[in-house]
Every structure is written in C-alpha cells, then in structure tokens.
Amino acid sequence: MIKLLAIAITGLLPLAVQANPVLLMAEEQGCHWCEKWNDEIARIYPKTAEGRTAPLRRYDLHHEKPDVIFLGPVHYTPTFILVRDGREIGRIEGYPGADFFWGLLAMLFRRAGISPDTENQAGMALPVPAGPETGADAAFRCVSACLWQANPP
Numbered sequence: 598m599i600k601l602l603a604i605a606i607t608g609l610l611p612l613a614v615q616a617n618p619v620l621l622m623a624e625e626q627g628c629h630w631c632e633k634w635n636d637e638i639a640r641i642y643p644k645t646a647e648g649r650t651a652p653l654r655r656y657d658l659h660h661e662k663p664d665v666i667f668l669g670p671v672h673y674t675p676t677f678i679l680v681r682d683g684r685e686i687g688r689i690e691g692y693p694g695a696d697f698f699w700g701l702l703a704m705l706f707r708r709a710g711i712s713p714d715t716e717n718q719a720g721m722a723l724p725v726p727a728g729p730e731t732g733a734d735a736a737f738r739c740v741s742a743c744l745w746q747a748n749p750p
Contacts, residue, residue, distance in 0.1 A: 618651035619654050620651040623674055626657070
C-alpha cells in the first residue's frame with residue numbers, strides 16, 4: 598500500500614522536483630518515427646533496466662512545456678531527453694531503429710554516470726547474458742567508432 602502511494606505521489610510531482618533520472622520523449626501528432634518507436638520499443642522499455650532507472654515521460658512538442666531546463670531547443674521528433682534534478686543531461690535526436698537506440702541510450706547513461714537498475718521488481722539481480730554479442734553491443738561499438746572518427750581524442 599505504501600509503495601502504491603509513493604508511486605502515485607511521484608507521478609504527480611513536477612519533473613523538476615524529481616531527483617531520479619527520467620527519459621522525456623518529445624513527440625508530435627503524425628510523427629512516423631515516433632510510431633515506429635512505439636511499435637518496436639514502447640511496450641518493452643518499462644521492463645528494461647533502463648526503463649526502471651529512467652522511466653519514460655512523454656510530451657507533445659507543440660502543446661506542452663515540461664518544467665525542465667533544456668540544453669537547447671528540441672527540433673525533431675522523437676527526441677529522447679535524459680533529465681535529472683529538472684535539468685537535461687543529454688539527448689538522442691530521432692529514432693535510428695531498435696539496435697541503435699539501445700546503444701545510444703547506453704552511451705547516454707554512461708556519459709551521465711547513471712548505472713541502469715540491474716534488479717528485477719522482486720529485488721533480485723537479473724542474469725547477465727553470456728555468449729554472442731547482442732544487437733545493442735554491436736550498435737554501441739559501431740556508434741562509438743563513428744563518434745571517435747568524427748572527434749578523435
């Protein structure tokens with residue numbers, strides 16, 4: 598009962614008051630790439646470590662103004678904005694497909710110093726998959742290499 602009350606109260610607080618990370622999704626009506634993200638990711642996102650760490654909050658780019666200090670204006674939809682303590686700490690502009698999305702999100706978390714919640718809802722550690730590289734691993738390697746080539750150390 599207390600847990601349900603805490604969840605209800607947290608949902609009512611403005612984003613600026615929440616200390617935990619939140620992933621904002623800027624979207625607009627008729628956005629093809631927003632629909633593609635909805636079809637491929639939306640149902641599973643809350644069940645992932647990333648989704649538990651930074652729950653998704655959606656807003657309409659043209660009709661809502663979240664109480665967040667942005668690093669700059671949002672021009673494209675979808676744009677995924679990682680927010681902590683009411684401030685943007687990074688973003689992904691556009692939706693490049695499922696494999697690249699997970700890799701870019703992992704980079705965003707790493708750069709922000711956020712470690713995804715690796716426990717399930719029962720409080721037990723989730724198994725770490727062993728074996729071949731996942732699509733997200735490959736996407737991260739590819740994006741990292743591309744970023745390094747564009748901005749060598």
